Amino acid sequence: MDLSGQINGQQFEHLFLNASGVHCQSTTELDDLLNHPAVGGIVTKSATLEKRDGNPAPRYYELADGSINSMGLPNFGYDYYIDYVKQSHAKPTILSVAGLSAADDVQLLHQIQASDYAGLTELNLSCPNVIGKPQMAYDYAGTEALLKEIFAFFKKPLGVKLPPYFDLVHFDQIAAVLNQFPLTHVNTINSVGNGLWVDVASESVVIKPKGGFGGLGGRMVLLTALANVRALRQRLNDSIKIIGTGGVKTGADVFAHILCGAELVSVGTQLQVEGLSVYDRLTTELSRIMADKGYHSLSDFRGKLKTI
Numbered sequence: 001m002d003l004s005g006q007i008n009g010q011q012f013e014h015l016f017l018n019a020s021g022v023h024c025q026s027t028t029e030l031d032d033l034l035n036h037p038a039v040g041g042i043v044t045k046s047a048t049l050e051k052r053d054g055n056p057a058p059r060y061y062e063l064a065d066g067s068i069n070s071m072g073l074p075n076f077g078y079d080y081y082i083d084y085v086k087q088s089h090a091k092p093t094i095l096s097v098a099g100l101s102a103a104d105d106v107q108l109l110h111q112i113q114a115s116d117y118a119g120l121t122e123l124n125l126s127c128p129n130v131i132g133k134p135q136m137a138y139d140y141a142g143t144e145a146l147l148k149e150i151f152a153f154f155k156k157p158l159g160v161k162l163p164p165y166f167d168l169v170h171f172d173q174i175a176a177v178l179n180q181f182p183l184t185h186v187n188t189i190n191s192v193g194n195g196l197w198v199d200v201a202s203e204s205v206v207i208k209p210k211g212g213f214g215g216l217g218g219r220m221v222l223l224t225a226l227a228n229v230r231a232l233r234q235r236l237n238d239s240i241k242i243i244g245t246g247g248v249k250t251g252a253d254v255f256a257h258i259l260c261g262a263e264l265v266s267v268g269t270q271l272q273v274e275g276l277s278v279y280d281r282l283t284t285e286l287s288r289i290m291a292d293k294g295y296h297s298l299s300d301f302r303g304k305l306k307t308i
């Protein structure tokens, strides 16, 4: 079975990645992923310019049908991750970066441009922008201005991580911005912002930061993730590949992401829940579905979702 995909000519022999944030903060965790036969490549925890401890615990909580987190960007800092991805690895790497401001984003990308890293970079557009404005990716003019500034000097392969959109006009608006730039890929979706879980027995929230508000992941966001992969695939230039992230628990969920147009698929909450063996199970389940349908490669059905 051919489960491969390509981004910017880089071959991923296997479609599975981790979702940024899960099992990718330390070099040990990143090595675990790279050493797993069913993992095609890795995405780092989003790196900030300086090391961060993140928010106070509890900051991640598992629910029956997914997860809620407000980690607050714990990471070992840009130098740590650039050193790691600059080493030679048998599989492709994606260096995720997140500034605490647009100015930080620009500085991070200047540093990558000046380095001898030649692999893929992914800018997390959920970074805060101006106080009183939404996160960068929900500020279309801000995103356009930022990408204009970045592509004036950044000549290496670059993609963006997007939060979910919920209105068809918003898909039109973000796609119109992104299509102006030579992006290698879009990774969709980040967690569904600012959910709140209430534990009725204790009459309390379940995570400490932000009064209990946090990003939702896992199966409860699958329909939102599929909608975002599909809507963006219908709008973005063919040269911009899509990494499908969100809600993957079974091989059927992976198949659905590919049908919607995903080139590669990431696993976040379910990797946290199940550990690395999730990739073996998903490979088995996906391969069985493909075999039953007579498909030999992902390209046999990628993007071919039928409408009625």
Ligand code: YRO
Residues within 6 Å of the ligand: 021, 046, 069, 070, 071, 072, 073, 074, 098, 124, 126, 127, 128, 190, 191, 215
């Ligand atoms: O809290 C996080 O570190 C986090 N969690 C997510 O689900 N997605 C993210 O992109 C991040 C890091 C970025 C931010 C939400 C803290 C601005």
